[in-house]
Amino acid sequence: MSPPSYCCIHEKPTPTVRVNPQSSVYTGDTITLTCELQSTGWEIQWYKNDQSLHPLSTEETDTLKVTDDNEGETVYQCHECRINYMAGFYSNYCTEISDPVRITVRARPKPVASIDPDKPVFSGDAVTLRCDVQDERVSSWQYSWYKDDSRRPVSSEQVYTISGVEVTHTGKYTCKGAERRGSRSSHFSDAVTLTVSERPGAVLSVSPQSWLTEGDSVTLSCEITDSSTDWTFSWYTAVPFRDGLTQIKHNHGYIMYVELFSDSSRGSGGNYTLSPAALNHTGVYMCRGERREPAFHTQYSNPQPLWITGESPPVSLIINPSRTQHFTNDSLSLSCEDQINSTGWRVRRYTHSEGGSDCSRGSVTGSTCKISSLYTSYTGVYWCESESGENSNPVNITVHDGDVILESPVHPVTEGHPLTLRCLYRYPNSSNLRADFYKNGSVLQNQTTGEMIIYNVSKSDEGFYHCKHPERGESLKSWVSVRV
Numbered sequence: 001m002s003p004p005s006y007c008c009i010h011e012k013p014t015p016t017v018r019v020n021p022q023s024s025v026y027t028g029d030t031i032t033l034t035c036e037l038q039s040t041g042w043e044i045q046w047y048k049n050d051q052s053l054h055p056l057s058t059e060e061t062d063t064l065k066v067t068d069d070n071e072g073e074t075v076y077q078c079h080e081c082r083i084n085y086m087a088g089f090y091s092n093y094c095t096e097i098s099d100p101v102r103i104t105v106r107a108r109p110k111p112v113a114s115i116d117p118d119k120p121v122f123s124g125d126a127v128t129l130r131c132d133v134q135d136e137r138v139s140s141w142q143y144s145w146y147k148d149d150s151r152r153p154v155s156s157e158q159v160y161t162i163s164g165v166e167v168t169h170t171g172k173y174t175c176k177g178a179e180r181r182g183s184r185s186s187h188f189s190d191a192v193t194l195t196v197s198e199r200p201g202a203v204l205s206v207s208p209q210s211w212l213t214e215g216d217s218v219t220l221s222c223e224i225t226d227s228s229t230d231w232t233f234s235w236y237t238a239v240p241f242r243d244g245l246t247q248i249k250h251n252h253g254y255i256m257y258v259e260l261f262s263d264s265s266r267g268s269g270g271n272y273t274l275s276p277a278a279l280n281h282t283g284v285y286m287c288r289g290e291r292r293e294p295a296f297h298t299q300y301s302n303p304q305p306l307w308i309t310g311e312s313p314p315v316s317l318i319i320n321p322s323r324t325q326h327f328t329n330d331s332l333s334l335s336c337e338d339q340i341n342s343t344g345w346r347v348r349r350y351t352h353s354e355g356g357s358d359c360s361r362g363s364v365t366g367s368t369c370k371i372s373s374l375y376t377s378y379t380g381v382y383w384c385e386s387e388s389g390e391n392s393n394p395v396n397i398t399v400h401d402g403d404v405i406l407e408s409p410v411h412p413v414t415e416g417h418p419l420t421l422r423c424l425y426r427y428p429n430s431s432n433l434r435a436d437f438y439k440n441g442s443v444l445q446n447q448t449t450g451e452m453i454i455y456n457v458s459k460s461d462e463g464f465y466h467c468k469h470p471e472r473g474e475s476l477k478s479w480v481s482v483r484v
Contacts, residue, residue, distance in 0.1 A: 013037060014096040015044075015080055021183040023101065024137065026108035027071060029184070033064040035078035037095065042080035047097070049075050068105045075100045109135045113175045113189040122199035122296070123167055129160040129194075131175035133186050141177040146188075148172055170196045200226040202233075202301035204287050211396070211479045213412065214310040217275035220267070222287035224298060231289040232268045235261040238284035238303065238356060248286075248300050256303065256355050258286055279310045282383070282391050284356060305350055307381055307394040309412050309481055314338060315345055315392045316411070317384045324478045325398045325405035326374055327426050334359060335368035336384035336392065344387050349397075351380030374399045396479060403427075404435075404473045406466055412481035419454040419482075423447075423467035423475065435467045457482055 018034040025031055035044045046053040046064050053064075068074065081094035111133045121127055131143045144153040145160050148171045154160070162169060172191040179185065203223050212218050222233045236258040239245065245257040266272065267287075274281050284305050289298040315338040326332055336345035347359035347369040359369035359382065371378065379399045384392035395410050407422040423435035437444045437452045440463045445452050454461055462482045468474035 012094075012096045013039075015078055015098045017076060017078055017098045017101040019101055019103070024104045024106070024184075025068075026184055027069050027105055028067065028108060029105075030065055030067045031103065033066060033076055033078075033101065035062055035064075035080065035098065037080050042082050042095070044078055044080050047077040047079075050077075066103065068103075071105055071107055074103045074105070076103060077101070106135075106137075108185075108187050109133050109177075110187040111175050111177055111189040113173065113192045115173070115192040115194060118192075120195040120197060121165060122197055124164050124199055124299075125196075127162045127165050127169075127194060129155075129162075129173055129175075129192065131158050131160075131177065131189065133177040135186075138177075138179050138182070138184060140180040141186075142180050143175055143177055145173055145175050165194070165196045167196050167198060169194055200224050200228075200289070200298050202287050202289050202298045204285065204301040204304040206304060206306060209479070210305055211307050211481060212277045212309070213481060213483060214279055214308055215276045216308075217273065218277055218306065220272045220274075220285055220287070220304065220306075222267070222270050222272075222289065222301060224289045228291075231270070231291055233270050233272075234288050234290060235264045235267050235272050236286045236288070236300070237261065238286070256284070256286075258300070274306075277306075277308050279308050279313065279391060281306060282308045282394060284350060303355065305381060307396070309393040309483070311483060313392045314386070314390050315384050317347070317382060317392045317395050319382075319395060319397070319410045322410055323405075323407040324396055324410055325400060325407065325475060327405060328374055328376060328399055328401045330374050332371045332374055332397070333368065334371075334382055337367075345384045345392075347382060348385045349378075349380050349382045351377065353377045376401050398476050398478060400476050402473045402475070404467065404469055404475045406475040406478055408465060408478045408480055412483040413457050415458055415482055415484050416456055419457040419461060419480065421452045421465060421467070421480075423450040423469065425469075425472060435469050437465065437467050439463045439465050459484055 015035050015037045018036055020032045020034070022031070035046070044062055064076070077098050077100050079095050079097040081092055084091050084093045111131050114130045116128045116130070129145065131145065133141050141158070143156060143158045145155040147154050172193050174188045174191050176188050177186040201224070203225060205221050205223075207219050207221065220235070224231050238256050239259050241257045245259055248256045248258060284303045286303055287301045290296070315336050318335045318337050320333040334347045336347060345367045347367070348356065349359055350356045367384070376399050379397065381394045381396050383394040393411060403426040405424050407424050409419070413419050421437060423437070434448045435450045436446050459482050462480060464477040465480055466475045466477045
């Protein structure tokens with residue numbers, strides 16, 4: 001008789017269900033469940049809410065991909081089985097069922113996008129867009145902003161601020177949230193619309209002209225470039241720097257400082273009249289339009305110089321050569337002189353490229369400025385200014401790169417005196433020019449000598465003059481002022 005045989009009874013193994021990426025997901029997300037056991041060769045059976053899922057082949061049963069479009073909680077489990085052959089018999093051997101894994105599916109949140117201000121804006125304004133996702137189970141969100149149909153985000157901030165919008169920023173913006181250190185993401189928000197228009201500009205003009213004689217009347221007019229109404233206007237003048245002034249950067253790059261007129265409200269309707277004009281009204285003026293509903297102001301207008309000449313200014317600006325027009329590459333001397341003492345005076349100028357500045361391009365000695373070589377950018381208005389702010393009569397200097405200039409008086413001509421105008425050629429050895437002389441665009445005289453004389457000048461002779469040679473070209477225009 002053979003000895004009895006004994007068999008050991010082993011505890012059944014229990015598989016583990018692993019979840020990737022996480023057990024809390026949003027509708028439409030896909031998760032992967034993996035049934036893990038130390039040994040191989042098992043066939044896996046999955047259960048969903050205690051209901052057996054159909055058996056899968058051994059090649060794919062270790063993982064289960066789940067996508068659920070319905071909210072709720074689902075329990076998944078697995079166990080593994082294999083067929084054992086022993087003593088001529090086949091038996092089905094299975095593991096224990098795994099611990100349950102609970103998959104929670106919640107509605108995918110939809111962010112709320114907001115924009116401030118929630119109205120059309122102008123270029124240069126500041127705009128803030130904000131994205132909010134409501135889900136207390138997500139501790140931290142990474143945000144992305146998209147413009148129109150682009151798939152490339154324009155910002156990764158929850159609060160997207162554009163400090164100076166441009167017209168190109170116009171469009172529809174949506175945002176989306178993605179979980180930091182997680183896999184969940186939100187829907188796209190509804191779009192918010194940003195509409196950016198060019199900021200209306202203010203245009204300043206003068207009538208009748210910017211060159212005046214003391215006692216004349218002049219009107220400054222401010223207009224807005226768009227067609228809307230209900231504008232009120234403020235008026236400013238350029239002044240030397242001091243604390244508390246408004247700084248403006250001009251299109252040409254130079255910086256101006258302006259201050260509000262003490263009686264600015266007098267021109268709130270768009271026109272500001274100086275009558276009678278005085279020497280201290282000489283300066284550079286600007287305006288700006290404002291509107292309350294909605295609150296808005298335009299950019300500052302173009303700088304508009306205003307030049308007032310008087311009968312007895314405290315000092316005179318002496319120009320050498322004594323004419324208003326000059327050729328490029330010529331030299332020029334400017335000095336401040338009076339009958340007693342020119343100490344404390346300096347030569348100032350206003351050009352389109354630099355605004356108001358000292359005559360610093362040349363050699364400055366006391367109250368004299370010498371420029372060895374002129375450029376067209378030196379065209380502008382020159383005057384003498386004292387430390388206390390007094391001004392001489394201004395002189396308009398024009399630098400021409402052509403071959404013909406007009407020689408005209410630097411300072412106003414007294415009524416009843418002769419007025420002499422000459423047409424000059426760049427190369428002085430040439431014979432006198434035959435020239436046509438024009439006033440305000442109309443022909444006055446045809447001269448073979450290149451010179452025109454009005455022997456008894458009157459106020460009606462005041463205007464813009466230039467000369468023209470049929471072959472060598474024409475001069476630029478210069479204003480001739482007549483003092484009564």
